[in-house]
Amino acid sequence: MTSSNGNHKRVPSIDPFSHPDVYYGDEDSLARIRDRRRAFSTSVKDYGRGEISEYLGTLPSRRGSHDEHSGQPRKFLINVDETLDALLKQEDTDKNMQITIEDVGPKVLSVGTAGSSGYNRVDVRGTYMLSNLLQELTIAKDYGRKHVVLDEVRLSENPVARLSRLIKNSFWNALTRRIDGSNIEVAGKDPKDWTDDPRPRIYIPPGAPEQFEYYSKIAEKHPELRLDVIMLDANITPDYVMSLKEKPGLLALAMTKKHDDETGEDEYTGVPFVVPGGRFNELYGWDSYMESLGLLVSDRVDLAKGMVINFCFEIKHYGKILNANRSYYLTRSQPPFLTDMALRVYERIKNEPDSREFLRNAVFAAIKEYYSVWAAEPRLDPVTGLSRYRPEGWGVPPETEPTHFIHLLMPYAEKHGMSFEEFVEAYNSRAIIEPELDEYFLHDRAVRESGHDTSYRLERVCGNLATVDLNSLLYKYEVDIARIIRIHFNDRLEIPVEFRTPATKDTAFESSSTWDRRARKRKQRMDQLLWDADKGMFFDYDTVKQQRTGYESATTFWALWAGLATPAQAATMVEKALPRLEAYGGLVSGTEESRGPVGLERPNRQWDFPYGWAPQQMLAWTGFLRYGYQEEAERLAYKWLYMITKAFVDFNGVVVEKYDVTRPIDPHRVDAEYGNQGTDFKGAPREGFGWVNASYVYGLEILNAHMRRSLGAITPYETWKKAVDASDAF
Ligand SMILES: OC[C@H]1O[C@H](O[C@H]2O[C@H](CO)[C@@H](O)[C@H](O)[C@H]2O)[C@H](O)[C@@H](O)[C@@H]1O
Numbered sequence: 001m002t003s004s005n006g007n008h009k010r011v012p013s014i015d016p017f018s019h020p021d022v023y024y025g026d027e028d029s030l031a032r033i034r035d036r037r038r039a040f041s042t043s044v045k046d047y048g049r050g051e052i053s054e055y056l057g058t059l060p061s062r063r064g065s066h067d068e069h070s071g072q073p074r075k076f077l078i079n080v081d082e083t084l085d086a087l088l089k090q091e092d093t094d095k096n097m098q099i100t101i102e103d104v105g106p107k108v109l110s111v112g113t114a115g116s117s118g119y120n121r122v123d124v125r126g127t128y129m130l131s132n133l134l135q136e137l138t139i140a141k142d143y144g145r146k147h148v149v150l151d152e153v154r155l156s157e158n159p160v161a162r163l164s165r166l167i168k169n170s171f172w173n174a175l176t177r178r179i180d181g182s183n184i185e186v187a188g189k190d191p192k193d194w195t196d197d198p199r200p201r202i203y204i205p206p207g208a209p210e211q212f213e214y215y216s217k218i219a220e221k222h223p224e225l226r227l228d229v230i231m232l233d234a235n236i237t238p239d240y241v242m243s244l245k246e247k248p249g250l251l252a253l254a255m256t257k258k259h260d261d262e263t264g265e266d267e268y269t270g271v272p273f274v275v276p277g278g279r280f281n282e283l284y285g286w287d288s289y290m291e292s293l294g295l296l297v298s299d300r301v302d303l304a305k306g307m308v309i310n311f312c313f314e315i316k317h318y319g320k321i322l323n324a325n326r327s328y329y330l331t332r333s334q335p336p337f338l339t340d341m342a343l344r345v346y347e348r349i350k351n352e353p354d355s356r357e358f359l360r361n362a363v364f365a366a367i368k369e370y371y372s373v374w375a376a377e378p379r380l381d382p383v384t385g386l387s388r389y390r391p392e393g394w395g396v397p398p399e400t401e402p403t404h405f406i407h408l409l410m411p412y413a414e415k416h417g418m419s420f421e422e423f424v425e426a427y428n429s430r431a432i433i434e435p436e437l438d439e440y441f442l443h444d445r446a447v448r449e450s451g452h453d454t455s456y457r458l459e460r461v462c463g464n465l466a467t468v469d470l471n472s473l474l475y476k477y478e479v480d481i482a483r484i485i486r487i488h489f490n491d492r493l494e495i496p497v498e499f500r501t502p503a504t505k506d507t508a509f510e511s512s513s514t515w516d517r518r519a520r521k522r523k524q525r526m527d528q529l530l531w532d533a534d535k536g537m538f539f540d541y542d543t544v545k546q547q548r549t550g551y552e553s554a555t556t557f558w559a560l561w562a563g564l565a566t567p568a569q570a571a572t573m574v575e576k577a578l579p580r581l582e583a584y585g586g587l588v589s590g591t592e593e594s595r596g597p598v599g600l601e602r603p604n605r606q607w608d609f610p611y612g613w614a615p616q617q618m619l620a621w622t623g624f625l626r627y628g629y630q631e632e633a634e635r636l637a638y639k640w641l642y643m644i645t646k647a648f649v650d651f652n653g654v655v656v657e658k659y660d661v662t663r664p665i666d667p668h669r670v671d672a673e674y675g676n677q678g679t680d681f682k683g684a685p686r687e688g689f690g691w692v693n694a695s696y697v698y699g700l701e702i703l704n705a706h707m708r709r710s711l712g713a714i715t716p717y718e719t720w721k722k723a724v725d726a727s728d729a730f
């Protein structure tokens with residue numbers, strides 16, 4: 001163990017891939033090195049610069065010899081601040097606090113080995129390792145570390161393993177919220193708050209008076225929080241929602257109550273959930289479903305379960321699964337996935353004592369949501385019996401970026417001799433009535449409810465469309481509800497009064513046959529109105545013009561996910577639709593032809609070509625697998641994961657909301673509409689983006705071991721395929 005400078009000493013080790021809490025939270029390993037260094041002070045003196053820098057972490061390499069590898073896994077002894085400064089100064093040449101392939105530094109930095117107490121130097125080379133060094137030291141600094149012992153393998157880790165590890169160990173935690181006194185300050189933050197005085201504010205539904213009391217006490221006890229606690233009206237109308245515009249706030253979610261015998265008081269804890277990330281710091285509708293697919297793979301059943309419970313709370317108290325739980329989203333929902341989500345969670349908790357209760361509540365909530373939101377007017381089109389995204393409300397959606405509607409609204413402002421802001425104010429307060437704009441915003445709200453905000457597929461027409469996406473999801477609700485009632489509740493489910501709607505107040509029991517019949521009918525209508533055998537796609541149906549639209553969208557594959565396509569339709573989709581929608585990095589939202597030309601007057605929309613989104617990929621993979629198209633599912637998953645992994649490696653660990661799936665070098669660069677969430681971090685990514693994190697770990701489960709290895713070596717799909725074909729030829 002002992003040696004003079006240049007020879008290796010054993011440094012006590014912990015798992016090199018442990019969680020930062022363990023890896024950086026524990027000063028012991030460093031203390032052991034310090035002790036040893038004191039014990040061998042002569043050899044330290046031999047460094048010749050002992051007094052200059054305690055740990056030699058950033059001294060030029062000439063101070064010691066370059067380390068020859070001893071066969072032991074190498075560790076570095078690093079002075080965090082000095083190394084960070086040197087690294088950024090030398091390698092972050094475009095000064096964005098990230099080390100990427102666009103930086104033009106020497107791409108090599110020498111660091112001292114821990115085995116030589118920092119005396120020997122080795123080079124850390126290349127964008128990936130240097131950016132990992134930056135990320136690790138940034139995190140170490142967060143933990144207050146001045147010096148660290150860093151395993152070389154933590155810097156050279158296989159990127160697939162590293163990204164999966166970050167998602168499972170760090171990103172999910174960073175995106176987890178619960179709303180209660182312990183963190184209302186964090187959860188209450190709204191980067192979208194447009195008012196002059198953003199402050200934490202919470203609205204409590206009248207059905208949860210205990211929460212009102214709870215939050216009022218917190219506000220009273222902690223005036224420094226400036227927490228505004230407001231009881232919501234029982235009657236939520238578009239006028240009422242507009243009246244809350246200057247006071248945007250969180251909508252309360254589910255809490256668990258526990259009696260504390262010592263204080264004699266009831267303790268409330270928020271039921272946890274995961275937020276998408278970036279500017280989206282609340283519980284979203286369909287993001288939560290996608291996230292739950294990733295959470296289940298990551299063994300975070302608790303969080304997926306928490307989100308189902310929160311959805312049941314939303315349906316009970318707000319009448320729907322909300323676009324997200326903020327006051328300005330009160331009249332809008334998002335694509336419904338509750339039954340599938342509840343079934344997947346149930347499958348994982350079915351041996352727990354409360355599992356049946358969990359499923360029962362979820363199916364009650366889903367039935368109520370089905371009747372009162374999706375199968376009721378105005379969303380229901382009584383002629384076709386199909387449903388549309390068509391939420392209530394009026395005015396300009398306040399949560400969007402301020403410039404979003406400038407093109408549309410300026411001509412109206414000019415017509416009324418007003419500034420943009422004055423016009424928005426006058427229009428929102430109904431001082432000015434513009435029926436054409438009312439029609440525009442009816443569809444705009446629908447676009448946002450569809451989750452596909454925004455797209456030329458839906459602009460100016462969405463509220464009239466019986467879309468393939470929504471009707472596939474409702475088919476799945478019908479089939480799932482039938483199955484749950486039949487299998488889990490002996491085909492006779494008693495519906496409690498509070499879950500009945502005005503339309504179903506006399507329905508005391510539900511049985512599977514009604515739901516099976518509904519599913520069959522919906523399928524028939526979709527076949528008749530939405531399916532185009534020549535094109536091999538399901539298209540949206542315009543219920544006002546009474547004709548099929550021609551926009552080619554990846555949503556056609558939702559019919560596979562839901563299981564409503566026939567095997568023949570599935571084969572036709574694989575043959576005809578897939579080649580039109582498959583791109584370099586997976587599925588594109590829609591075809592270029594359908595989007596049409598874009599330019600200054602007709603800007604790109606983020607849900608059109610050339611962008612690809614995690615939910616489209618995940619639903620299509622699942623759909624292809626369901627119909628036995630394993631190779632297609634694997635190929636699409638590989639392409640998507642390859643694109644994410646490559647951007648992760650080349651761009652300092654970036655994981656973003658959406659990708660340009662036609663752009664091989666920097667697919668994370670998307671400037672349509674409000675840009676891309678997840679790019680704007682300093683030093684190290686902390687949270688990735690919810691549904692992309694999920695797609696990564698979910699997609700990996702689809703790939704075989706060979707594919708995973710190739711992905712780790714950043715092998716493009718075509719190269720991998722050629723290699724496999726060549727080896728199969730022997
Ligand atoms: O602020 C603009 C819009 O932002 C949201 O939409 C986008 O982010 C959501 C969260 O990740 C996602 O569910 C949606 O598909 C995205 O397009 C929000 O949902 C919109 O209502 C809002 O207008």
Ligand SMILES: [Ca+2]
Pocket residue numbers: 091092093094095096097098099100103
């Ligand atoms: Ca840089």
